[in-house]
Amino acid sequence: MNRVSTTHLSFPFVFFLTLLISPFAGSVLGAETEKTPIKTLIIDGQNNHKWQTTTPLIQQTLVGTGLFQVDVATTPGKGGDMNSFAPNFADYDLVVSNYNGEPWSEETQAAFEQFVAEGGGFVCVHAADNAFSNWRAYNRMIGLGGWGGRNEKSGPYVRWNDDKKTFVRNTEPGRGGSHGKRTPFMIVVRDSQHPITAGLPSSWMQTEDELYALLRGPAENMHVLATAQSDTSTGGSGNHEPILMTIQYGGGRCFHTTLGHDVTAMQGLAFQVSLARGAEWAATGTVTQGPVSESMLTSETPAVRDPAAPASSSEPSDDDTADADAQTDVPGDEKIPDITAAGWTPLFNSTDLTGWTQKNGTATFRVQDGVIVGKTAIGSPNSFLCTEKNFGDFELTFEVKVDEGLNSGVQIRSQSKPDYKSGRVHGPQVEIENAPGESGYLYSEGTGRNWITKEHPVLDAFRNGQWNRYTVRARGTRLQTWVNDVPIADIRDPDSSLSGFLGLQVHGIKEGEGPYEVRWRDLRVRELKSQP
Template sequence: MRSNYLLYVSSVLAALFLADVLLLPTTGADEPAVEAATPEPIISVLIIDGENPWHDWKVTSPIIKKTLEQSGKFTVEVVTTPEDEEQRRTFSPAFTDYDLILSNYNGPSWSEETKAAFVDFVSGGGAFVAVHAADNAFPDWIAYNRMVGVGGWGGRNEKDGPYVRWQEDVQRIVRDRSPGPGGSHGKRHPFLVEVRDPDHSITRGLPTKFLQTEDELYAELRGPAENLHVLATAFSDPETGGTGQHEPILMTTRFGAGRIFHTTLGHDAKAMTGIAFQETLVRGAQWAATGQVTFDPISPEVLSAEHASERDQNAIGNSVSMPSLDGEDWVAIFNGTNLSGWTQKNGTATYRVEDAVIVGKTAKGSPNSFLCTEKNYADFELTFEVKVDGGLNSGVQIRSQSKPDFKNGRVHGPQIEIESAPGESGYVYSEGTGRNWITAERTVTDAFNNDQWNRYIVRASGPRIQTWVNGTAVADVVDDQSSRNGFVGLQVHSIGNDQGPFEVRWRDLRVRELASE
């Protein structure tokens, strides 16, 4: 909820103030500080959909929901505007229960009461995201058109405001007030998106040019264009039926105290497979809700100007059953007698070998400790058995890194969670990066057997990571933000000075390397 986010900000500021006042020098032996990262608040989103001519909202709304949730930074609910006129009169979403409203709607007008409530929400500091044809909606609603900045169709013309475009000869955005209708597009095709403001929080860390997969390239959008900031454009090529102009693709506006992100990408399910659509959507949504973007940079290899990068969000959970543990291609990565081939990084927890088992033991005052393979792995299947003392959180790192130029060598990367049930064992966490959970929805809480050996199987292939705990499928995520190559690491988590000691045990650690995608 928006109020929860404001409370979170207040609590952080208060904590910083108290830290300045209370953390005074003390006498006595120095102990390593236990690292305590403040987790980011999860942003609550309400998607509003319903009638949307020429757009299959029943297909695209679930894709938008999954795209946001799989980023690990959002929880999402969906409400559908009723088709029945009488029911629509009483349609009144509780806007203030959410941090952000996202529109995938282009149908009949809401009631005056609902429109007024929406204006109050946004102008009072609420966040709004308009996706694709949402900028076609409500042509006669002045406040809405001020929010989206520019829109198309619905009888829009010069009376509604100027065309807004990038002009190459002057290298800036210009407003064209010549007469003409608002809204057009050529045939669907892949097109190059060009970032015009690489310093904005949304576009910072993205390549300056990248291809969006087959999509509608909206053109001739016009509107009030108040407080409109164009982040990226695309050339509407006459050969595809376009205007010959560099048209706005990604935009922001301000309406009162509210922030709005407007993307014209995302015509259909095919368009929403574009990594260009997905990455700019999650960044724009986070900025609208918080004013900042904490996603990692995206490399040109992932978001390319040479080919249209795609990721099918609806494919997650399909195919690839749990790997079999049979076969001679499994290779032991622990020899059962000593820690040859492993190196400890971070922390002062201890690791020893007893009866073909690696035993990790907590140390007071120590940050998270990791026993890491000296070999890196890219695409692979990993299996191990683990037993953990009640009260201790642990995990196994995959494809992880430790570099001097990143937090002084802090181990970071995807972590497969280990903890007593009920808990989040088997889900994927982004250790040391500030991203928090890579797995957005974590509903399986009882796959782990307390005080017993538990069999884990992990499959990492391309950007996809799948996990099974004691035969139960737990996580299935696409993670384009983490490295696809790195070490395996056994974590002993930090503990409080009044806790422990605790131990965690691993055995039968094996890897089967796969051909990289």
């Protein structure tokens, strides 16, 4: 076997971990001890998602049950020699794909088809259903897929019809694959008798994740276990879309989960429980893991857990509950901040720029009729008017009006240090731009990271030539923005500072452009109590 990269967790380690968690046998992810481990191979190496950070979480989730012995096979990178990727699938009971990239060699494809058809288990995780749109057997294994040129020729849409209380197949023309903004959402079980879902609550919340919609494919021998409403308010399809599916391919069992976009999503207990149960079923046809109570998988608040942590009992102790509360989002944070409530403090006295300092650039800032006005300067780099105070967790609101042709923004939790690019202002920026444009999305100013928000589905919330109301919430690593009450961004950003100044940006312009102006008013902040 020629593997580019392999990580191996041996059976003795698994047995040790099982002994470690044995007081919690029958737990949320626990299982019976002294079983022959399910030999599992995770495949990664190419993906438009961050497989380098998500594969370890898949591995930890499976190993943490005490049921799985896990190897990882990493393909060559894009443009590499795929002939060198030739795992011996027959050495394993289960293959888990965290792969979305270039086609494998014909020999490897044939070997994989044979592995599944002859009884091997297969699990498809999230963007793995974007892969191999032209590989007929693979599409039969996953049932439904997205992107990669998929359309009505690939097969039907499959959706839950609430009126008919059944699944319907729609063969109308259209693309395959879509999703709205990443957001928490409720998963509804449609078959509570299947071994994967038996013993689980009838519905539960998944933490912030991509909710795949408009998937289409052969859908042969496919059974949908659970769905979720793809809400139009977040850019979704408006349908109850398949989330958890099983597919029979020859003598093999396949489990397809569309959950698991990133680290945040994989820290959701909903992802971990369904993955572990689905993987065991795909490999063995049964699920020995114990039931999960509504106190663990709640339909009110998404439960999160570090997959590397020891499994906890299905009925949490007082300490467990406290830990869960510390890790989940604060209730009410799904709603836009109430700017009429108490606790807001003005950032600007409407008279002068007391409490503010200019950093970088030669653009000018002045106060005119109770408004901060920033004016461009030809040849200047980006200029920033920054608060002298730093802020950690907070809610921010302001109104802004910008001349057509000028790009601007507001920095949050930003830094300016002499030893970093000679004091260059850097950190998250809430974009200000005339429509159609990326207003409200988050850009990493001065760091080289570019866009923090990778998808920009809403481009028309900003009203050109008018005052626009922005609202921002920063709590922990979670950043949320609204423009004119329209939700724009809701992301986790673990790579930026958790504290820093606020800054008003005037973008640099070239010779022959401008001058342009941008105006801010009603700048207010409400500091939040940091969560443990």
